[in-house]
Amino acid sequence: MLKRFKLSCDQATTICDKNQYGEASIKELITLKIHFIRCKICAIYTKQNTLLSVFYKGCSKDCKEVQHRLSLKEKEALKTMLTQHEKQG
Numbered sequence: 001m002l003k004r005f006k007l008s009c010d011q012a013t014t015i016c017d018k019n020q021y022g023e024a025s026i027k028e029l030i031t032l033k034i035h036f037i038r039c040k041i042c043a044i045y046t047k048q049n050t051l052l053s054v055f056y057k058g059c060s061k062d063c064k065e066v067q068h069r070l071s072l073k074e075k076e077a078l079k080t081m082l083t084q085h086e087k088q089g
Contacts (some may be wrong), residue, residue, distance in 0.1 A: 010053045012042040019046075020053050 007015070012035045019032070036043040038085040070078065 007031055008034075009039060009042055010040065010047075013045060016042070016046045016049055020049060 012032055015024050015028045015032045019029065023034070032042075032046075036046070
């Protein structure tokens, strides 16, 4: 019966990654918690992975608020440069 709940570290990290996106099943999460009892490295990996996910979500939120486009002045300068380049070429 316990063989059903036995995971390799590679399988454990895959479940951890799936859990970050809400795709891990209840059975997988239980199996992962049981794996953590005997493998502290995977437990640390999961904590670090969660922390990085939270950090990057916060950074991406700030990045989405910044509008990435040229101002009218920059557009005109770019048009002028392209026009000059076409005349030279």
